[in-house]
Structures are given as structure tokens and as C-alpha cells.
Amino acid sequence: MDALVGFLDGPRARGAFLLRSVLDPPWSLWIKDEAPLTIAAVVRGTAWVRYEGDDPRPLHPGDVAIMRGPDHYIVADSPDTAPQVIIGPGQVCTTVEGVTVAESMSQGVRTWGNTAQGATVMLTGTYSGDGVISRRLVDVLPRLIVMCDGQWDCPVIPLLADEIGKDEPGQEAVLDRLLDLLVVAALRAWLSRPDADAPAWYRAHADPVAGRALRLLQNNPEQPWTVAALAGEVGVSRAALARRFSTLVGEPPMAFLTGWRLTLAADLLLEPNATVASVARKVGYGSPFTFSTAFKRHHGCSPQTHRSTRLDDFRVPASS
Structure with missing residues (x-):
């Protein structure tokens, strides 16, 4: 077992939160769930991700972003769009005024957004808990990693996009494993980069x-x-x-x-x-x-x- 294996073997490896977001601009999500690790893959359109004090980073189709908690961050259609929805602990979704929007923005099986056919489609996986082994890896990661399409070769995103809307027997296990594959592939690709500050x-x-x-x-x-x-x-x-x-x-x-x-x-x-x-x-x-x-x-x-x-x-x- 190494740290990557340990990352997938902890209590948070099963039943991770997985969602497809379908959004038309303007939209802006203030992520305050404080989850240890979240991964987002853009299937269609463009998104921007920003931590307070950092420059915003664009995400295009095929790009993957890994966000490390517990710091809060914003994902939006534009760096200038003010937050409209807050994602809190336990993936509780409210407006900035505190009104629940989970039902009003539901678009079907594991799908959520402000429209049925959006300009932007993202796949998001959130690990709400972690193990001590995985912390050896997570704690050395920067709070934002962006892997641009073309910088690495991973066929998991189209497969995950196809599977996420299905509601069949054993689907949770299928999605968990696909999400695990995507996370490990992205982390391995990033850790192998010369500019990555990989642990000794x-x-x-x-x-x-x-x-x-x-x-x-x-x-x-x-x-x-x-x-x-x-x-x-x-x-x-x-x-x-x-x-x-x-x-x-x-x-x-x-x-x-x-x-x-x-x-x-x-x-x-x-x-x-x-x-x-x-x-x-x-x-x-x-x-x-x-x-x-x-x-x-x-x-x-x-x-x-x-x-x-x-x-x-x-x-x-x-x-x-």
C-alpha cells in the first residue's frame, strides 16, 4: 500500500458525492463544504475557479480541477459573477440569503442546475471524509490543481459522463470506481510533472x-x-x-x-x-x-x- 492506494482505501472512498451540473450564465457557486478533496471535470462550456487571494483559473472542455479543502472557493461562469448559490457541509445548497434550492434546481438523476440544457456541463466528485494515510498525500497538494486537456491522457471523463445519469443496480459502485480512477489518474499525472512539488x-x-x-x-x-x-x-x-x-x-x-x-x-x-x-x-x-x-x-x-x-x-x- 502506498499513499495513492491509501487514498482510495479510506472510509471516504465509498459513497462519494457525485453530481453533474448543467448551467446557463450567469451562475456562481460558493463552495463552503470544507470537504478534504473535490474534483471537477468540464464536459462542455467554460468555468472559472478561484480561491480568495488567488488569481482565477479558467476550465475548458476536458480540463480537470482538483480542489483541496477546507478553504472555501468559488466556481462560476465568469470571474466577475457574484455568488448566487452556497454549497455547505453535507452538500446542502442554498441561496446566499439561505433559501434552499436543492429541489428547485434538480434536473434528474444526479443532475443539478439552472436549466435542462446548459451552456456549461461539469462533473463534480466530492470526498467528504478522509483517512490518515490519504492525508500524507492530500496535505502536500496545493489547494488548486488544474490539469488541462492535452496535458495528460485519461479516457475516464467521457465514460463517467455517460454513466453518471444512469440509475441501474450497482450504479453507485460503478461511479465510485470511475471517480477513484479519475482522481488517481489526475494526481499521478500532476505528481509526475517537473513543476509539481511532489513529496520526497x-x-x-x-x-x-x-x-x-x-x-x-x-x-x-x-x-x-x-x-x-x-x-x-x-x-x-x-x-x-x-x-x-x-x-x-x-x-x-x-x-x-x-x-x-x-x-x-x-x-x-x-x-x-x-x-x-x-x-x-x-x-x-x-x-x-x-x-x-x-x-x-x-x-x-x-x-x-x-x-x-x-x-x-x-x-x-x-x-x-
């Missing part, structure tokens, strides 16, 4: 020594790793591995392993029927006590507190 551990995956060591640690955290054992698997000396890993990743192998184990554990604790003992074994700790001590030192709370607090957070949208 992501760039290190391309190295034949550090990259292989990273994959071994991430995929097998339960193993009793030492630098010597890891060097033997990679096929280099212990000193060579320690030097190369620390240079490329930014920390020694065992320090990375400790952080990864405790990051992984934070998400595993949220799985159904998870216990402190079972999670401790999965991430390579010999006893629940040792694991709990390390977890509290790293996360600032006990495993039990983390589990109960995060599960309560995930229940809030369902009960509101």
Missing part, C-alpha cells in the same frame, strides 16, 4: 534502491524489519541503503517505518471489528501496550480515543 517519499519510488525499500516497508509493515534485513532484500549494503534512503526520502528507513506503521494503524482502527491487539499485530507491534504507547506519542491520543472520536465524526453527516 513519492519521488523516491522511482529510485531502484530507495523505491524498492519503500515498497517493502509499505507493503509489509508487520515484518520485523531492520536496516540490515531491508538492505539484504534490496541487494545493497546497510550503509548504502541508509545513506540513499535518507537522502531521497528525507528520513532514515526505520524512522519512516515507524511513521508509516502508526499512520496505517490510525486507518485500520476505523475498520469494523478492529481491536487494538489486532491492529498492533497488523502493523508489526509485539504487544498492544507497546503499540498504544507509540500511537499516543505519535498521534497525541490513545488508539481507543482515536477510534471513538473518528467514528463519531463519520456518523455526523449520516444523522444530519
